[in-house]
Amino acid sequence: MGTDRDLKALIASAAGETEADLVLKNARILNVFTKELEEGDIAVKDGVIVGIGSYRGRVETDLKGRIVCPGLIDGHIHLESSMLSPSEFAKAVIPHGTTAVITDPHEIANVAGTDGISYMIESSKGLPLDVFFMLPSCVPSTPLDESGAELSALNLEPLYMQERVLGLAELMNSYGTVAGDEDIIAKINGAVSHGKAIDGHAPALTGNSLNAYVTAGVGSDHECFSFEEAREKLMRGQHIMIRQGTAAKNLNALLPLFDDKYCDRCLLVTDDKHPGDLISQGHIDYIVREAIKAGKSPYNAVKMASFNAAKYFGLKDRGAVAPGYRADLIVVSDLQDFTVERVYKDGRLVSLKGELTAEITKPPVDQGRYRRVRHSFNMHEVSAEDFLITSKGTKKRVIKVVPGEIITDEVIVDSASPEAEPDKDIIKIAVIERHKGTGHIGLGFVTGYGIKKGAIASSVAHDSHNLIVAGTNDEDMALAANTVRENEGGLAVVCDGKVLSSLALPLGGLMCEEDAATVEAKLSEMKAQARFLGVSEGIDPFMTLAFTALPVIPKLRIITKGVVDVNTQSYAPVLFD
C-alpha cells in the first residue's frame, strides 16, 4: 500500500458514500482470519477491497452464493522451470487462480547474472500476475562448476532497491552457512540490512546445525521430506513451504502440516513446474485440491495458499478478502472440488471458467540491454571427435540415474571400452561449456537412462545450464549438441544422423516465447521420441538429464571438466585401474 493511492476515495467508497467500481453481490467469503464462510457483498474501488457488507457499485456481479477466496500465491518457484516467458507463464497460471508468485531466478542468473535477473523483472512488469523476486544466493551453486556468472553480495545489493524484490533466495549452501562462510554472511547481512526475507534450502539439516542455520536468519525451508523434519524446523521458527511440483513432491509426507497446530506457518509452493503439469493439474489450486481430497480443512489449505505466503514475505495487502486488501480474488465452485471459476486481479476480471478474459501483452523489454539473455550461447560447433574419451583403464565409472529420484548413484563396471555400450545400458554423457567459449567438455558414462540409439541434448542443465548431451554414439551426440547450439538453447532428439525434433529455448537457453500448450505439445512429441530411443520407464528424458549436471546433490555428477564425486567435491576418472 503506497501513498500514491487516493485513500480518501477509497474511504468514501468503503463508507458507502460513493459508488464502488465493482460489487460482487451475494458472495460467500472465505474469511482467512476466522476460517469460516461469511455472506455478503464485496465492494472494490481502485483495485482495492473497501468493504464486506451491503454495497452498490458501478458494476455489480451476482455471485449467487458462490465462494470467494483470496488469490493464490506460489511462495517459491523458479519460473524458468516452466520453459515459458513470464507473460506466457502468467497466461498459464492465472486461470488457476494464481495472482502472485515469488520466483527465484536462479536458472537465468546462472546463465546471465544480474542481467538475467533484471530481464525477468522487466519482462514480468505490469502483468495481471504479480511476480516477486528472491535474489539467487548461490550462483554458481559450487565453485567447482562453470556457470555464466558469479554473483557476490555486492552484485545483489542494487537489486534490493527494486520494489518487487523481497529477499534472498534459498541458501542452498547450508553447510557454508553453518560454517560461517564470509561470502554467505555478506549476502545474509545484505538482505537483513534491507529488512528482507531469507529463504532456506537445507534437506535433512537437524540439531545444532539447524540451530546455526536458523540463527543465521534463514526463515523458511522447502526441502522437508518428512513431517518430523518439518516439525523440527517449525519449532525452530522456520516457515515451511510445502512443495508439490514437477520435480519434487512432498505433499503426502507433509499432510499433517495442514492441521490447525501447524498450518499457520506453512505455505504452498511448486519450486519447479513444467508446462504439461500446469495444463493438466493446475498450479497452487492443484495442491489445495489434493489437500482437500486427502481430508484436510479447505479453510486451512486456502489460508496456506494465500495469506500465509503473503504474511511470510511481508506483502501486507494480499491474502485476505478484507478492507484495504488488494482485490485479488478467486471464485470457486465449492470447497470440495475447488474449481476456479473466476479470477479477479486488482478488481479486474482476468479469467472466467478457465479462459483468460484479459489481454496479456508482453511487457516491452530493451532487447539490446539483454543481449546476454537472447544470445546466451558462446561455444563453437562441436564434432564427433570432441566426444572421444582418451583416458585408459580396466574399470569404468558410471553415473547411475534412479527412476523418480534426483539423486544418482555410482556404479563401477569391469570394462576398458572408452565407448558407449548400449547393450550393457551404458551410454556416453557430455557437458559442454557454453557461456564463455572455453571449449571445456566433460565426458563420462551413464546407466539407467535407457536409450539404445541416438542422442538427446539440453541446455537446461542444473544449475549452470551448460549444454548436456547423452548418446549411444559420438556422431549423434555432436548433431544433437549443434542443433541446440544453433537454436541458441533448448532440447533436441537425434537418431542415426537425423534430428527427430528440437525445441528452441532462446531465452537464456531456458525459456521461449511460445505458449504453454505449444511448448507442451512439442515436449510431449519429444518425450515420445525419447521413449522410442529407449529411455527407461520412470525416467523423465529431459529432467533426469538436466539434474545429472547438478554437482551439489549426491552422488556422481558430470560438469564441464569431468565427472565429480559430490561428497568429496573432487573429479573422478571415468576409466581407471
Added chain:
Amino acid sequence: MGTDRDLKALIASAAGETEADLVLKNARILNVFTKELEEGDIAVKDGVIVGIGSYRGRVETDLKGRIVCPGLIDGHIHLESSMLSPSEFAKAVIPHGTTAVITDPHEIANVAGTDGISYMIESSKGLPLDVFFMLPSCVPSTPLDESGAELSALNLEPLYMQERVLGLAELMNSYGTVAGDEDIIAKINGAVSHGKAIDGHAPALTGNSLNAYVTAGVGSDHECFSFEEAREKLMRGQHIMIRQGTAAKNLNALLPLFDDKYCDRCLLVTDDKHPGDLISQGHIDYIVREAIKAGKSPYNAVKMASFNAAKYFGLKDRGAVAPGYRADLIVVSDLQDFTVERVYKDGRLVSLKGELTAEITKPPVDQGRYRRVRHSFNMHEVSAEDFLITSKGTKKRVIKVVPGEIITDEVIVDSASPEAEPDKDIIKIAVIERHKGTGHIGLGFVTGYGIKKGAIASSVAHDSHNLIVAGTNDEDMALAANTVRENEGGLAVVCDGKVLSSLALPLGGLMCEEDAATVEAKLSEMKAQARFLGVSEGIDPFMTLAFTALPVIPKLRIITKGVVDVNTQSYAPVLFD
C-alpha cells in the same frame, strides 16, 4: 536484527563450535510455534538465542525442568498512566516478566508536544525493558480543547526516523477517519510511507463505517467491549488488543478470543495501569494468569502475550524461544499459577523471584532541552474568586459521574444556586488552563462524586491535562489548585483551608521520579483522605476526576472554557432557564 551484530560468532556458537555465553540447562520450553513444551538447553550468545538442544556455556544455569517462555509484551499502554518515569516503570514491570512495551505517549504529548515524545524516547533509552513508541495521532483529542500542543502529520514525520518508533497510535478520531478528514489522511499516509503500523481506537464501530476505518489502514483495536464486536473487527482484518488495565477491563467479555480460532490475531494490553495495580496484580503476567484461571490455554495466552504482539508490530526477533530471537526470556513456576521466577533481558538475568537483580540507572536526559517537560505549569496563582459562577438561571446542569464507568451522564436539577450544594451531592468542578497562561477557567457542577467537604485537584486530566479541581467551596478549591501548581503538577487533597496531602508529578504534571511503592503509598494515603472527604464507593477519586475533562467520551464533560455536550461538541450553560 541489525547488521552490527557479529553473525559469524552467533553461528559458531549455535553450531556448538564455540562456547555460549549462557546456557539454561534442562529447561522446558514453551514453543509458541507449535504450542507445546519441549525439553532442552537454551544457548545464548551476545544476547541472542542461538540454539535449543544440548549445549555448553561459560555460565550454565540448571533450570531443573522449569518452564521458559518468551518475555511478555504490553502491546498498548500510556506509560504516563503509571505516574512513574520510564526507568521506575521498568523497575516495576520487569519482575513481572515484561521485557517490552509499546507506549503511546499521548498524555505527555498533549502537555509538551514533540518535546514530550522525545523526552520519553530519551528517558527510556538503554533500559533492560524495551520501550517502543506509537506516535500520538490525536493531539489535541478535539479542536475544542486547549492542550499544551497540537501535532500535525508534519510534526510527526521526523519522529519516524527514531528506531524505537513503530507507527501511529490509536486513531481516536474514528469519525474523522471515516469522513476522510485531511489531517488524519496525512497522518495515515505518513505512517504508511514509513511502512509502519497504525493502531485503532473505535469503540462500537461497525458495518460500513468499520469497513472505511479498516480501509484507511487501521490495523488494530483495543476498545472492544464484547466478543461480537471483536469478532467483527477480526473478520475485517484488525488485530484485537485485549485490554485489562486499571481504567478499562475487557478480559472477561473477550475470553472467547483466547480460543484457537481467534487467538492468533489477538494481543494483550493494559492501556492504563496505575502503580498500585502493578504492585498488587502484576502486568501482562496478570492477564495471562487470569485467562488461565478462566480455563483458557496457557499456550495461547503466552503466545498472545508475546509473539502476537511482536508480530503485529513487526518486531521480528521477539516473542519466541528460538534461534535468532533476542534472549528475552522468563522462567515461570508452572502453567497454572504462572508466577514469574526469573527474567532474562538480552540474555542477562534482570529479576529473580520478584526482585530486580540488575541495577537500573536513569538514562541521562538533557534537562535544558526538556524544560517544557520539567516546568509544564504556565498559569497564575488562583483565588477563590476565580471559581465564582456568574451566570444565572433556575435550572442547574450537572455532570453525573457513574461508578465503575468512564462515561458520564447529564442531570438537570431545579436550582438557582451558583454554589456547590453538597447536601444534594452537587459540588463545583473547574478546569484551569495551565499550558499557555490564558487564564481560562471552565466552571460547572458534578454529582455522584460524593465529597461533603474540602477539594481535590489533579493535573492528570485527560486528554489535555489542564488542572482540574472539584470541591465544596471556592477557598479549598483555590488552595488545592495552587498546591498542584506549586508542585508543578500532581494531586492534592485539601480540607478546611489545610492541605491534607499532595503528590508532586513534576514530569509534565503526569509523572514523578519516585519508585512505584513510594507513589502507591502516597496515593493510598490520598485516596483514604478523599474517602474521608466523602468520595462515593465505586468512584476512584483521581481517575474519575481525570476523565471528567475528556470531551470525546459521552455525555457531559468540562474543559477550560466550560461544560461541553460531547454529542454535539458544543458548550452547555450550567445555569439556565
